[in-house]
Amino acid sequence: MPNWEWTRVVTGRTTGELEELEALISNFKMAPEKEDSWNWNWNLCGSGKFSTKSLTKELMAKCFPPNSSNIATLRNNLVPIKVGVFVWRVRWGRIPVLFELYKRGVDLNSVICSLCDYAVETVSHALFSCKLV
Ligand SMILES: [Zn+2]
Incomplete structure (x- = not known):
């Protein structure tokens, strides 16, 4: 197991990803006699x-x-790509609202909506139910 020196404690989903990474590199051995190169x-x-x-x-x-x-994805050529990407990000929770950042281990002071100071800032709240947006 590598000897990590983290500046912050690894929490949330990152813990699982770190374990997965450690499992992937556990059998990796460096070959100092070979020159490094990138291969696809x-x-x-x-x-x-x-x-x-x-x-x-x-x-x-x-x-x-x-x-x-998985839900089928269809490309509609009448919708600009950036709109389709935004809808995809909303559907899969990839909008960086406070609650999503918190779930990914970002250290935050609060997940309460900074505009209305009333509810947790989720995608649903930010896009549909916040009274000040
Ligand atoms: Zn709000």
């Missing part, structure tokens, strides 16, 4: 060269497998 070790491109196209394909396959029970 991906099945889609045998060349070893990175391309955003291959990354996008692989990420889409991982996030939305063909036979998964």
Whole structure:
């Protein structure tokens, strides 16, 4: 196990991610006689060269497998991409409101909405129910 020197205590979801990372690198051994290099070790491109196209394909396959029970995603060409991305971020809780930041381990003084000072700042509150937005 690596000897970490954190400036803050690892909490929340980060703890699980750290354990996953430690498991991934637990059998990794440095080879000081070899020169470091970056390789794109991906099945889609045998060349070893990175391309955003291959990354996008692989990420889409991982996030939305063909036979998964995920909600289908459809692209509507009449809606600007930035609007579609925003809706996707709302749907999956990826808007950086205070409560989402807190869930991800960000150290905050409060998760109460700073505008109305009445309710927890969730995506729903920030977009639909805050009386001052
Ligand atoms: Zn509010």
